[in-house]
Amino acid sequence: MPTANPLSKIIVLATVLAAGFLLIILSCALFDNWLPLLVVGLFLIAPLPNAICEKYAANDDFMQESSGNAVIDFGRYITGILVVSGLALPCALAHSRVIGLPALFMSITGGLLVYGTIITFTMFFNETEEF
Template sequence: MAGLKTIIVLSFILAIGFLLVILSSALFKNYLTLLVVATYVIAPVPNWLCGKAQSQDDFMDSGSSSIVELGRFMTGFLVVMGIALPVVLAHCDQITIPAMAMSIIGGLLIYGTIISFTMFFREQEEF
């Protein structure tokens, strides 16, 4: 059972992640790293939409459908893009290496917080 302390710790880590991403653009005066924030916002949307599109049948459970797998693939693509985009920008000399590192670390903190939040606050299914 997750409590108030878990929520406080996860929100603190999430704030540090967003702070690193914002500082990676503000300290080096190049705001291209803020494009990564768009992937954080858009990443859960395909999984959510495809989960809603799946037909739920109480009597027959056929495993996972192809629409759910498509949503998971698109979410995975956006998560990898959020980590790889700063690397590509640094490779093309659009941002500096320290800005890339701060953006990647901030992104990993944000993704880790989202995953931890879903693990701690998952509803238990009753059979």
């Protein structure tokens, strides 16, 4: 089975990322309410705690335990909080009737596309070092 070259992966990821941003911007512009745009910020910073904690844990050889690493677990915990907040914010806005249901669905779908693209990009281009 032939593997796709990195350029085609980047093109597909860029297309999906653009579709996610388009859905979020349309959820704001079509209904003249720009509060769902906050979802973009939450989903863009969501992978950062995980990446920072993995870099920090990789520098410390003494903390590598077979049962797990507290620093990596903390990064995953904060990342999980940010992802759930990105999903809950449009739900809370829709529940309080600040945005409508179409804006809710467009915002959540666009946010998941943006976050999924970021995670997929890091998985595709994450090079592991082998000794």
